[in-house]
Amino acid sequence: MQLLTFLAAFFAYTASAQLIIIDERITLILELQLWEATFGAIAAINGLYPPIQGLSDNDALDLKLQRLNASKIRVALLAKDNPDATFSIQTQFALLSPQEFKAYVQKSFGKTKQPSRVLKVQTDEALNPTLPTSSVDWTTSKCMPAVKDQG
Secondary structure, X not given: OHHHHHHHHHHHHHHHHHHHHXXXXXXXXXXXXXXXXXXXXXXHHHOOOXXXXXXXHHHHHHHHHHXXXXXXXXXXXXXXXXXXOOOOOOOOXXXXXXXXXXHHHHHXXXXXXXXXXXXXXXXXXXXXXXXOOOOOOHXXXXXXXOOOOXX
16 A cells, blocks of 8 residues: 555656646747747857757757756856846857857957057167267257246
8 A cells, every 4th residue: 555655656746747847848948939039140140059060950959948948047046146136048148058158258358368568669679769969958948948936
């Protein structure tokens, strides 16, 4: 009798778990359709889709749903850690993994590191000033006017 009760409870739990997974999948599919309608073209132009070449349609859909679900989880964690900030999966970057997003951001800053200060002059001529040939009397020029009043 106990075995029968255990099996009934186990199958009831398994069936309810499958319903939750199916409900979550339907929700994710609807969110993915909304995302693709809003950001799909921009993501395709910028190369922000996950690598789905060579996958079947079902496998490609599963990969997109996994990426979207991972983004939802990250957004929930970020919202929990930063309650004053607003986060959303409705961006063109929603299907990127953290590594792909990091590579995308680093690409926008240039591939090579350049020093923060670079000489604008490439020749040494500007670095070697010539000495004046004669002395200049600055008291006769307009650079040093006469003292007007010393009080």
